[in-house]
Amino acid sequence: MQGETKAVVIYIIASLFFASFATIFALWPTHNWNNFYNSRPVRGEMGLGRFLIRGTRYVNGRSTPFAYAWRLVNSTHLGRASAWIGYIVHQFGQWIILAQVQQQKKLDNIRWSNDTFNSWNWKMVYLNGFMMLFKLFQTHTTYDGLAIDVSESTAQSSVIAVLVVALLLAIPRRGIAFGKPRNIRFISFKQTLNFIKKYHGYVMSFGTVYNFHYHPAEGTMSHLGGFFYQCLLLWQSTSFYHQSHRNKHWILLLETWVFIHGTLTAILQPGTNWQIFSYGFAIIFLINQIYDTRIPKRYTWILASLYTLFSVAVALGFQQNHAYYKMLFIPVAQYICLFTCIGIGMLTALIFRRLEDRSSFHYLQRIIVIMIYIGLASGVIIGFAIVLGGNLTVYNDY
Template sequence: MMMFKLIHGHLFYDGLAIHVPEGIAQGSVVLILVLAILIAIPYRGVIFGLGKQSAKGTVIQFIRKYHGYAMSFGTVLNFHYHPVSHRNKAWILLLETYVFIHGTLTAIIQPGIGWQIFSYGFMVMFLLNQIFQTKFSRKALVIVILYSVFALLVYLGFRKDGAYYRITFIPIAEYACVYFILAVGSIISCIACQLSAVSKKLFVTMSAFISCVCLTVGLALILAGNLSVYNDY
């Protein structure tokens, strides 16, 4: 497949971009980021380091066992973005936070307000969730300094238009997906426990497929700007 990708990329530079809406590709990537947040709940919580659950909990264990369906979907759709390894927690964190750099740079060269949404949105996600995987979270002074620097950057970034609400777009989208998956995962896991082995596999596969489609299309609609939020995005 790597050889096919290399050859295909030379013959047809745009790949699937001509036929597949950009929002679909972005949605599948964000879905992977959401799953990363869910899987990391046992050691960094949901928000501000709170909401930690045991890795042996029904929903978390269920998601950890079957998240491969969504990951495989995202891998196939975004072949050139997928990491080589996802077992090293430091490497995972780098991949999660690198979307800040990628999203910011991509948005800056585009016209409009996209850079505010992606830059500050992914900053918020780091400060609310991902930082609690690092040693920085153990030092209150460091957290205060980081939050203060963030507040200053927000002021500088929005001093011309004052549209601070744009910061909330990415966090709301990701957390909405997190709790949607937790709710659906709870329902699916409860039903699956009552089924036979064969029926369970079929049910889980179909449920994972339908959930991936719903989440990806939903995120695609949001990221593509097709929904009117706060009247300007």
């Protein structure tokens, strides 16, 4: 077994172990294993069997989407502080390690490894491992995650932002849509893509760490799938400059697991929001991600069958409400963000290339680039949050 394949197997097994352990550890005190299937807890249910949580918010008999149920009715200062301190330590810890390695690469010309982890990989392993244990301890002592202060839609949108960056990075392999175009010859585009390759780790880190600390380590099926996925992403944050980090089959798993997890989670919830996630991520797969496989070139009959099955699924899934526009929310939003990032990046590269001969401009250039980076990332995350949830409300009125 090759080094990168062996590493991927370890990532998957370790992630499944942590997610399963967290689930069992949460359900054990409740003495009610049926809580595993409880996607709509009411006040007094769940909460590890000893915490009073808000449960599902109902208005006129209808539940409110993105009113996160797994939060304490009466939050504590200790709970809020521990959640935010844990997140801040984890977030800035990752960013500092990434910055240190990038500075070291300028001096030592770091090369990609296929066998062993380097020192920076182990630093990230220790940081992520410690914060995973901290998450379990924090949940079982004070319970609340970041959900106490920020909307659930921002947690979901932070992960979708990760997927947008993944679409950008994959353009040379699978194009923008239907395998084309893969080779865009504009110099400003190549400069934009090189910049994204070099600095994508910071926004990816935010999407992963923010989402990880948003939820308490509860014991439902949704939390099991979510923590499994978050652990996979944490392994990806650990493996930079190891060949497993850019293994296209591993990356495809990271991109498509959100379809499985998002679909199951949404179906377990009331209403028809599952149509947004299920069909939306399916469209992204069929027009983009599938081109990381051999199917489009070698097995066109499989591709045609998948399109046919998708059409049948759409007809069946929308036969009650005919709200077909819902399946376009995620793909349209992702592609708007994709083209916006490309456009602003190319424009910035073009302007800077015209001004690069001015030595006094170099320092200002760095500041502008940082501001554009933060602004774009924030805009993508907030924009997706509004598309998904309609607002950024944290519902504390029930």
